[in-house]
Amino acid sequence: MSAEFARPGPKSVLRSPPVVIGVLTVLLLAAAVAGLTLGPVRIPPGEVLSTVLGGERTGAYPTIVWEVRLPRVLLGAVVGAGLALSGTVLQALVRNPLADPFLLGASSGASAGAAVVVVMGVGAGAATDVALPIAAFAGSMAALVAVYAMARRGGTMTTGRLILAGVAIQYVLSAFTSLILVLSSRAEHVRAILFWTLGGLGGARWDQLALPAVVLGAGAVLLISLARPLDLLLTGEDGARSLGLDPGRFRAGVFVLVSLIIGVLVAYSGAIGFVGLMIPHAARMIVGASHRRLLPVAALGGAVFLLLADLLARTVAAPEEIPAGVITALVGGPFFLWLLRRSSRTEGITG
């Protein structure tokens, strides 16, 4: 057993972070090109490249590529990366690999916050652009704090309590979101229920890309620089403290940061689930649990995964479009069950 782990073989070369990141980058570019090529109208890859790289803007194909598909692909990559990053960090914060922005209610909290702004019609135009992400941020943070407090009651946090609290909050909040959108009795609000509760990338627009991209970029840099204390959290409360980290203060700060990322992403993509559950897990299997390696790999993996999920979402039933969150849930639900089954058998997984 030990010899098998100690020997550097071809397998460990394939798993070295630079190689993994290189492969994922290539996959990301391929998924992006596929996302620009495929759809109700199939556009030759050559046209796609001449539009994106050559600056061709006029004509039917360039308009579709530039105005419709490119913002959608970019938003998909940003949201996928952000959800995977948030999931990875949430799992460290609660020291439980079953955590996910959606399962812990944060995404639904963000949706609920955003829906309130939409229904109340806070301002218009620019004012909504500001209010929407702020309300989503507040919603996701409130949900996370509530779930964490409930799961921690009595001092110890079990996997069961964490997931039950998360799912309960998530249900209440998405029911609330549906309720206020229906009660507003405006057709476009009722149609938006699907978007806010299941998520989708169909609303991507160039003028709404900057904020999610900046928040993701800054968040990623900050979180990767926090890799060391994130690792320390894995050793538990006493362990982290005896290694020089105040776990309570650090956790509170990172909860705020993760809520911000989730809130801003959900404000533009709705509550897409399970990306933050599956991708960190897969990334950990490839490069290990150390956050300095894990976070970049998870972010890239999340981007690739959501691009592919969205590609499926808009092609399998074309011209009908399936919310991207439906695809991720169809893949992620069974994955979650598999993890749950596994966590009851292996040690080191339970909270």
Place this chain on the structure above:
Amino acid sequence: MSPAPSPTALAADGISYEVAGRTLLDAVTLDAAPGETVGLVGPNGSGKTTFLRCVYGALRPAAGRVLLDGADAAALGVKERARRVAVVPQDSPGTFGLTVRQIVAMGRSPHKRFWEQDDADDARRIDQSLRRVGAAPLADRRFEELSGGERQRALIARALVQEPGLLALDEPTNHLDIRYQLEILGLVRTLGTTNLLVLHDLNLAASYCDRLFVLSAGQLVASGSPHAVLTEELLAEVYGIRTRIGVHPVTGSPNVVYLPLS
């Protein structure tokens, strides 16, 4: 090898701790001279682990002070305290598949800014510590896959790279084969740190500790050299057992022989 940090003088003065109105520790006073190995013994629930947690800062005592080289530990930052006191816990929780080397490297954290990566010097210290505890061949294994004794050695290596003056060990021999128990305790004595050990086994405590402190229901009931502390009367009172205590013919330590309960 880098010069070993000098061992810390520990003085815990009148430590009390209570939770929900129940007193777990009642004015316990304990001291350890630099380089000394002192053992904390007592029945289950007597407050040994609680006391240890007060010493390394996981718990804040309701009364009393912990002094490290004369400085009040409560006034030290979390990081500063971790540079002086390292902990070898009974066991470590699940770590998501971190490798032994990654676990040991965590011991460098109190010496680093949080965004700093380990440099060549850190890598060298980590290698040294792994070798010192005989865990070098385990470096790339996943921590969760190790046996109890291997984990214990990895956790000691982590404490060593922390370069502490005081090492707090919570039943480091729990669940270990007798050979590993002797190995671990022998190793601890060679580290050059001041050591505070919580131990179950009275004979091991007698042969590896310079002085013993006996806790019973949160109170300190005896302290001193193993010969002075381990008496048939005290063990009858504290543990409710009958014993015969002699001097071990080979080691010269007190030798506790347990008799059947009446």
